[in-house]
Amino acid sequence: MTADERPNPEERPTLTQKERMKLQRVAMPEQDAAARAVNFGEVNLGLTEELAILEAERCLMCPKPYCIDGCPVRVNIPNFIKLLREGDIKGAAASLSDDNALPCVTGRVCPQESQCEKACLRAKTGQSVAIGYLERYVADWANRHADEIARSPAARTGKSVGIVGSGPAGLTAAGELAKKGHDVTIFEAFHAPGGVLIYGIPEFRLPKDIVKSEVDRLVDAGVKIEANAIIGKTYTLPELRDRFDAVFIAVGAGLPVFMNVPGENYKGVYSANEYLTRVNLMGAWLQDADTPVLHGQRVVVVGGGNVAMDAVRTARRLGAESATIVYRRSRDELPARAEEVHHAEGEGVIFEYLAAPTEVIGDEDRWVTGVRCIRMELGEPDDSGRRRPEPIEGSEFEIPCDMLVVAIGTRSNPLLTQTAPDLEVSKWGYIVTDDHGMTSMPGVFAGGDIVRGAATVILAMGDGKTAAASIDSYLNGVWPPVVEEPPAPAEHKARAKPAPAATVTART
Ligand SMILES: Cc1cc2nc3c(=O)[nH]c(=O)nc-3n(C[C@H](O)[C@H](O)[C@H](O)COP(=O)(O)OP(=O)(O)OC[C@H]3O[C@@H](n4cnc5c(N)ncnc54)[C@H](O)[C@@H]3O)c2cc1C
Structure with a gap:
């Protein structure tokens, strides 16, 4: 459905705040x-238009939208929701993409329950507005209608930036810098970016x-993306610094x-990263x-984080009859997203x-046969x-298994940093x-x-996003950069056309 084919919002009844609260x-x-x-296949199928409008109607358009404070990139949440329920999905998509470079991704994987949705006023009196679901709905629409969303190419600046790594940080910085007209090249160790x-x-x-x-x-x-390029091996960081302006x-x-327990090097034991990367x-x-x-x-x-959930659910899909999470705390402390x-x-x-593993048990051929744990x-x-x-x-017990995946965390890889002696790193190896x-x-x-x-x-x-703004400033010779303070919630204004009366397609 195109933006023009959507039901006319004028034909939907206006809701009072009390009615909204009942939804x-x-x-x-x-x-x-x-x-x-x-x-x-994807587990979540996405909201229908009717459900999306209905959920958008639940937003109270608070004068102090604390949801924005709950979002690490300060997405103007009330604005895109308002535009959505007014029937201006193109405007909603533009508003969202102004603030968030990868909304289709964050609408699916952000821990909304501990960020924007936690700060939503409605969370205090019942259930928060499903901000993540709405974000995904609008972003997926924009993805399907990319041709309808005009993008004017930026004037070239003649400055070049090299980006190492094509995860969400690298991709976001690349998008922001390209928008400003800089010449951007991403170097990625794997054969595929992302x-x-x-x-x-x-x-x-x-x-x-x-x-x-x-x-x-x-x-x-x-x-430009150069895959299979490991910085620290293929090129060093100082080489990159010589080649690019930033x-x-x-x-x-x-x-x-x-885990550092006996038997961890038996066959059939994977790190979660290796297991998930292979799959x-x-x-x-x-x-x-x-x-x-x-x-x-x-x-x-x-493990009990998102990585552990991804690994165990992958094992189920690859045919595991039993797939077990061993976590040393209780359900209340699980760090994974509630939905996972x-x-x-x-x-x-x-x-x-x-329960926590104390030893991996194996047979004479060093294949894993179980894991010994302690309560x-x-x-x-x-x-x-x-x-x-x-x-x-004295509470030890064993869980038989033929495959064990360790998903208890990750740390920095010294490959790049060890070839750059001038780069300051913390005692844990993270870049300062x-x-x-x-x-x-x-x-x-x-x-x-x-x-x-x-x-x-x-x-x-x-x-x-922050680094891209700083880099742009640095390339323009303005250093340190002038940083705009985010507006206080009370002063935060929706940036689009004035809100007409609120409307709804369905009620529960
Ligand atoms: C399995 C899993 C599930 C997760 N689930 C969630 C979730 O549901 N929600 C959430 O918010 N977060 C989740 N996270 C965490 C989140 O994905 C990370 O915090 C985020 O991806 C970090 O982004 P980044 O750009 O810093 O690095 P990364 O995404 O790790 O990207 C770094 C890139 O740099 C490349 N690279 C590394 N070294 C070099 C080198 N020397 N030269 C060239 N390239 C190099 C890597 O190959 C990689 O492509 C999950 C993490 C994992 C592992």
Whole structure:
């Protein structure tokens, strides 16, 4: 449906705030649990137009939109929702893409429940507005109607920027810098661009076509991508610095952390990154795959974050009869997105809470046959604010398995940093930057997980956006850059046409 074919908003009745408050949050249509546990199709199917308008009507258009403060890139949430319910989906799409370079991605993978939706006024009195669902709806519309959205090419500046890494930080920075007319080249170690979006997050959560179309748009805007280029091996950082007017490092933090327990090097033990990369990037489930992967029948995944959920749900889809999460805290402390946990439970994943591996058990050929664990109890809160798990003496038990995936975290890879002695890194190996994203090497900027440690897509994108603005300023000889303070919520004004009376297509 094009923007012009949408139902006329004037024909829909105006709602009072009281009526809006009575509207229940819509449910995301999704694939049936039994069916989806054996296919890689996307689990969430997206809102229909009717559901999207209905959900948009739930927004109270607060004079102080705290949801904006809850968003790390300060998307003007009330504005795009207002335009959506007025029937101006093109305007909604333009508003969203002004603030967020990858809305199709963030609408699917952001932990909204701990960001914008947590700050929504309606969360305090019941259920928040489903901001993530609406973001996805508008962004998917824009993706399908990309031809209708005019983009005028920027005047060329003659300045060049090299970007290392093509994850959300690198892609966002590339888009922003290309918009300003700079000549941008991305260097990516893998053969395909996208970072974690392409090699980590599985198809059933984030279809690869979406990431590819975002990358294609950048290429159409003139961004060059050199794949299979490892900075630190193929070229060094100082070489890149000589070649470009500025450099942005966005290499993520993809080096797996292991448990350091006996038997961890047995056959059949994977790091989650290796397991997911083989499946997502190398097509390892295909019979003639160059880089095959084990199809475990009894799979144990250690960890409780998004990575662990992705690995265990992938194992289920590759035929595991039993797929078990072993997590050392309780369900309340799981760091994964609430939706991923809910979906994993629906797909029959077993959760072994308050348990931690002490040893991997193997047979005489060193193939994994099980994992020995110990029961934990929660003590006082640790530095993360979560209660510290402590082992219960004498509570050991075993879980038989033929495949084990370790998903307990990642850290920085020293490949790039060790070839750049002038680059300051923290004691954990993360790159140190100033408030504008510049590193200790003048003209070299950094952002995303390689600066923050493993974080989120939206934070990496926020860093990419900030760094792009700083780089632009640096290239224009304005240093330090002039930073605009974000408006206080009370002063935040919707930027589009004045709001006509609110309207609705359906009520519950
Ligand atoms: C399996 C998984 C699931 C996740 N799920 C979520 C989620 O649901 N929601 C969420 O918000 N976050 C999630 N995250 C975290 C999120 O994906 C990251 O925080 C985010 O991708 C970081 O972005 P980045 O651009 O800094 O780095 P990355 O996405 O890691 O991209 C870095 C890129 O740099 C390349 N690179 C590395 N070294 C070099 C080098 N020396 N030379 C050239 N290129 C190099 C890498 O190959 C990679 O393509 C998940 C992470 C994983 C692993």
